[in-house]
Structures are given as C-alpha cells and as structure tokens.
Amino acid sequence: xxxxxxxxxxxxxxxxxxxxxHIYYFIESMSLKCALQLGIPDxxxxxxxxxxxxxxxxxxxIPESKADFLQRLMRILEHTxxxxxxxxxxNQEGVxxxxxxxxxxxxxxxDSPTSLSPAxxxxxxxxxxNPWFSLGEWIxxxxxxxxxxxxxxxxxxxxxxxxxxxxxxxxxxASDSKLVSLVVKEHKEIFESVNxxxxxxxxxxxxxxxxxxxxxxxxxxxxxxxxxxxxxxxSENLKFAGxxxxxxxxxxxxxxxxx
Ligand SMILES: C[S@@+](CC[C@H](N)C(=O)[O-])C[C@H]1O[C@@H](n2cnc3c(N)ncnc32)[C@H](O)[C@@H]1O
Numbered sequence: 001x002x003x004x005x006x007x008x009x010x011x012x013x014x015x016x017x018x019x020x021x022h023i024y025y026f027i028e029s030m031s032l033k034c035a036l037q038l039g040i041p042d043x044x045x046x047x048x049x050x051x052x053x054x055x056x057x058x059x060x061x062i063p064e065s066k067a068d069f070l071q072r073l074m075r076i077l078e079h080t081x082x083x084x085x086x087x088x089x090x091n092q093e094g095v096x097x098x099x100x101x102x103x104x105x106x107x108x109x110x111d112s113p114t115s116l117s118p119a120x121x122x123x124x125x126x127x128x129x130n131p132w133f134s135l136g137e138w139i140x141x142x143x144x145x146x147x148x149x150x151x152x153x154x155x156x157x158x159x160x161x162x163x164x165x166x167x168x169x170x171x172x173x174a175s176d177s178k179l180v181s182l183v184v185k186e187h188k189e190i191f192e193s194v195n196x197x198x199x200x201x202x203x204x205x206x207x208x209x210x211x212x213x214x215x216x217x218x219x220x221x222x223x224x225x226x227x228x229x230x231x232x233x234x235s236e237n238l239k240f241a242g243x244x245x246x247x248x249x250x251x252x253x254x255x256x257x258x259x
Contacts, residue, residue: 031076033124041108050086050098122172127165156225174206181210191215197254198223200245212238
C-alpha cells in the first residue's frame with residue numbers, strides 16, 4: 001500500500017523509528033553520566049551481591065518519591081548494557097531481581113586501575129557538549145572549531161582560563177591512556193625499530209610515560225600547550241615540550257596523536 005511518495009506503511013514506520021532513535025540517542029549518554037554522578041556502579045560493587053532497587057535507593061540516599069525514576073534509569077542502563085538483572089529469589093509478591101555489573105560498568109568503578117569514569121565525565125562535560133549545538137553555525141562561519149563558535153575563544157585559550165576544566169579533562173584523558181598503555185605494551189614489535197617519538201597533544205603524558213618505562217631505548221617527548229605541560233616531572237627518556245602543534249612539532253621518528 002502506498003502511503004506517500006511510494007512508501008508502504010511498514011517502510012514509513014521503520015523510517016520513523018530510525019529517526020526517533022537518533023533524536024533520543026542523547027538519553028543513553030546522559031543516563032550513563034547520571035549513573036556515574038549518582039555512584040551507581042560503586043554502590044552495586046560495594047553490595048557484594050545483586051542489589052535490589054530498594055537497596056539501591058537507600059545506598060544512594062535517594063528520596064523514596066524518586067524510586068520509580070531510578071528504576072526507569074536502571075532500565076535504560078540495562079538496555080544499553082551497563083547493568084544486568086539477575087533473579088535473587090521468588091517470594092509471595094513475585095520474583096525479586098537484583099542489579100549486577102557488566103564488563104562495561106566494571107570499567108566505571110572509581111577505584112579500579114582501569115577506571116574510565118573520569119573519561120566519561122570529562123567527555124560529557126557541558127563545556128565539550130555545548131559546542132555540538134553550534135555545528136551548523138560553525139560550518140557556515142569562519143571559526144576554526146565548533147568550540148570556538150560556541151565559547152567565543154579557542155580551546156587553548158579556554159583551557160588557560162579554566163583550571164578546573166583542564167584538570168578534569170587531563171584526568172579523563174589519562175584514564176583512557178592507561179587502558180591504551182596496557183594494549184600497546186603487549187605489542188613490543190610496534191616500537192622495536194623506533195628510537196624517538198612525540199606524543200602530539202599528549203596531555204600530562206600518561207601514555208608517553210608508560211611507553212618510556214616499557215621501552216628504555218625510546219626517547220619520548222610530549223608536546224602539549226605550555227599550561228598543560230608546565231612543571232611535569234621528566235625522566236631520562238621522557239621530556240615535555242610546551243608549544244602549539246599547528247606551528248611546529250619536534251623532529252622525531254614517530255608521532256602519536258591520540259584523541
Ligand atoms: C583530547 S585531549 C588528548 C590528550 C591525550 N592525547 C590523551 O589521549 O590522553 C587533546 C589534547 O590536545 C591538547 N591541545 C589542544 N590544542 C593544542 C595545540 N594547538 N597544540 C598542542 N596541544 C594541543 C590539549 O591540551 C589536550 O591535552
């Protein structure tokens with residue numbers, strides 16, 4: 001049956017679902033951020049066994065009147081693979097279920113050495129999210145980045161003026177780099193024939209430091225904005241260079257750019 005412009009009903013609804021899915025994608029990221037702000041992964045971990053909704057409500061000090069909303073939040077997070085539910089026991093009122101962590105939410109535990117929680121919070125910070133609302137304006141305008149269009153200044157300038165932001169961002173990027181370091185260290189062949197490398201925009205040097213430790217022959221330099229690399233501890237084969245990557249990059253065998 002043709003509804004409009006040759007589309008059948010089922011095709012029309014499929015297209016509508018596709019469209020709506022993309023309208024509401026942000027709910028998944030925002031729910032993830034909310035889970036971290038509330039400390040849900042750590043509360044589940046601390047419970048040592050599947051945690052019921054009621055237990056979660058009290059562990060997080062959430063008003064009873066918001067219990068239903070917490071349940072809805074958990075449903076979204078379960079759907080997106082951050083938590084799972086398991087049956088705890090059957091009683092007269094029915095089956096009681098408890099929430100458990102999944103491999104993805106284990107990466108969000110605050111004290112884990114592989115925690116990516118700072119990266120999630122940094123990337124979903126309004127300072128970085130808001131420029132996305134200026135994408136169209138940026139494409140039509142003259143600024144170099146959407147960040148500049150929205151904030152009225154370059155990323156580097158913003159970083160200079162907002163120490164809290166820069167610290168959170170550095171912490172977030174460092175948490176991500178710790179994970180990458182684990183992988184890179186297992187593939188020694190990548191760096192065997194390289195004597196020097198520059199990590200361009202390397203932040204506070206988490207990745208470069210771990211490479212420098214793993215490969216003593218490798219001379220590592222971290223190039224980042226002067227305010228980011230000021231006063232960071234160097235070692236025999238790890239140096240920091242303050243500068244602008246768009247102006248010059250120290251000469252080297254290899255370059256890493258990890259965003
Ligand atoms: C997304 S972070 C990535 C940090 C690091 N590579 C990591 O993965 O952990 C981008 C980095 O680029 C740096 N940066 C931004 N503009 C730069 C420029 N013009 N020259 C050098 N570094 C710059 C920022 O200070 C920040 O540390």
